[in-house]
Amino acid sequence: MSTPILQFGTSRFLQAHADLFVSEAMEAGKALGPITVVQTSGDPARAGRIGALSAPEGFPVIIRGLEEGRPVERELRVRSVTRSLSTSSDWAEVRRVFVEEARVVLSNTGDKGYALIEGDSVDGVPRSFPMKLLALLHARFRGGAMPLTILPCELISRNGEVLRDLIVDLASRHVPDATFVSWLSERVIWGNTLVDRIVSEPIEPAGAVAEPYALWAIERQPGLTIPCEHPAIKVVDDLTPYERLKLHILNLGHTVLADRWLKDARPEAECVKEILADAAIRTELEAIYAQEVIPGFRQHGLGDEAEVYVATTLERFRNPTLDHRLRDIAGNHAEKIVRRIIGFKDWCPGVAMPKLSAIADR
Incomplete structure (x- = not known):
């Protein structure tokens, strides 16, 4: 099955946020389609999570807390993830999905997700997330240059603009092609987003416990594609x-x-x-x-x-x-x-x- 949503990061936050929203929207016929999740760290300790995320039966998310002053607890099943890959072992397939299937790219790569690694390059399998993303964007550019929306979920103010500026700077130094650099700025939509939900604990091997409150605010701009329609997703004129x-x-x-x-x-x-x-x-x-x-x-x-x-x-x-x-x-x-x-x-x-x-x- 084609997966128009490609997600970098396997965090319990994304499991109880974007993955859950897309799953509920799919049931209502209001999502682009299912998700391919990509592990970027190569951490062998999380190998079990990779397979569990895309298991046919889905994975649990427990919503637990207060709603209008009353205690609530309900268990939901997330079935939006249909493929899970790792950049360390499945790079060729990650690149194929990025070039051929993706319409929206999500990321939640942790506090140091945008950090660069000295000596990293776009050759082979890059080591840092920004260089991986640059290599994949270059592959998509060479493969037809279809437009793309990138929605970073890292807790960084104006995160889309920050990531865009980082990738454009890397491209100017590592892929000196003016047409490609222009495409990055003009045909790739870098969305500024704000995410807000407390996810208190993991469920092994995949799943999470989260509070009832959830918000995913996305700043409106021309050409923006959102992964789904959901009550927790707000497309707004100004994120400030x-x-x-x-x-x-x-x-x-x-x-x-x-x-x-x-x-x-x-x-x-x-x-x-x-x-x-x-x-x-x-x-x-x-x-x-x-x-x-x-x-x-x-x-x-x-x-x-x-x-x-x-x-x-x-x-x-x-x-x-x-x-x-x-x-x-x-x-x-x-x-x-x-x-x-x-x-x-x-x-x-x-x-x-x-x-x-x-x-x-x-």
């Missing part, structure tokens, strides 16, 4: 409000709680839901949202959206089945304060933020 809401409400809230956890030397294994069981801390976070964060968003005409997202975020934080440890959130704390809190203050000059300022100035 969604990025701001996530960064300065959900992420900012995490950093406020992590700061309190560090300052008070609270229990090592404490989770978000547990620290919010402390009434004083919960009241403090709610006051920051109501008195400092929402007024900041209201200054930009996003007050109503912020109120809704705050309510959703607090419900997500209280998810009784999610063990989101503060020690993990507290990693790179100083850097997160700069992006999430100081960045918010700079975005909203003139709005009084005494509690956030106290954290920023500590």
Whole structure:
């Protein structure tokens, strides 16, 4: 069966996000078609996952958490993945599928997915994901230059533009063909996206446990092809409000709680839901949202959206089945304060933020 969706990455996040959305859309007749999943790392420890992802019976995704204040748990079966490959052992087939079948390419390659490797080239099987992608795009260009949409799902602001600029730069140095470089910019659609879902644990050998909330925002542009229609997918004119809401409400809230956890030397294994069981801390976070964060968003005409997202975020934080440890959130704390809190203050000059300022100035 032809697979118009080609996915780089086997993460449990994608299993409970894009793979699930496409599976549900296929049942409703609203998807381009099934998915080929490609493992890019070559990690032998994940070999079992490769086969399980494309098993005919599918793999489970358990949705567990709170919806409108009520506990929910349901198990879904994901059957959208019909082929699974590895770049380390199936490079020729990966290239064929990329050239002949793909209409949409997805990626979720981890924190260092865009990192380059010294001495890497487009010859043979490249080692880094960007060089692999460049080699495959060059093969598609030589094989007919059909247009293509690439939707990266890495947690990088303007991720489509970042990936495009990286690939175009690599092409100019490793494939010095002006026509190819022009094709990359003009006929390949590099979508900016934002993904938002907490996937709390894996199910072996394939599958995941995820919260009910899910969002995949994709910025509209001419020529864009989306993999499916789904209630969690929003095609929007401007991704910026969604990025701001996530960064300065959900992420900012995490950093406020992590700061309190560090300052008070609270229990090592404490989770978000547990620290919010402390009434004083919960009241403090709610006051920051109501008195400092929402007024900041209201200054930009996003007050109503912020109120809704705050309510959703607090419900997500209280998810009784999610063990989101503060020690993990507290990693790179100083850097997160700069992006999430100081960045918010700079975005909203003139709005009084005494509690956030106290954290920023500590």
